[in-house]
Amino acid sequence: MKSGIHPEYRPVVFRDKAGDLAFLTRSTATSDKTVEWTDGNTYPVIDVEISSASHPFYTGNTRVLDTAGRVERFQRRYGLTGSKPGTPS
Secondary structure, three states, X not given: OOXXXXXXXXXXXXXXXXXXXXXXXXXXXXXXXXXXXXXXXXXXEEEEOOOOOXXXXXXXXXXXXXXXXXXXXXXXXXXXXXXXXXXXX
């Protein structure tokens, strides 16, 4: 590789707070946050929303991700009737 044109490739911790999983790998991703790893060294940490520890496909559990009240806004806009289309309410 040419020197000076590629981002730094270094150890980074990726952490899934919902699944209580963290793993150390190498990446070019950057972060201002740091965490002390089990080996005693401090590494940059990147928080992710979902990983294999919290994804419904791997866990078998279903979970609703409601960011900024989107489910409630949908229910207000379209109503929550509980009846099937084509049947009287």
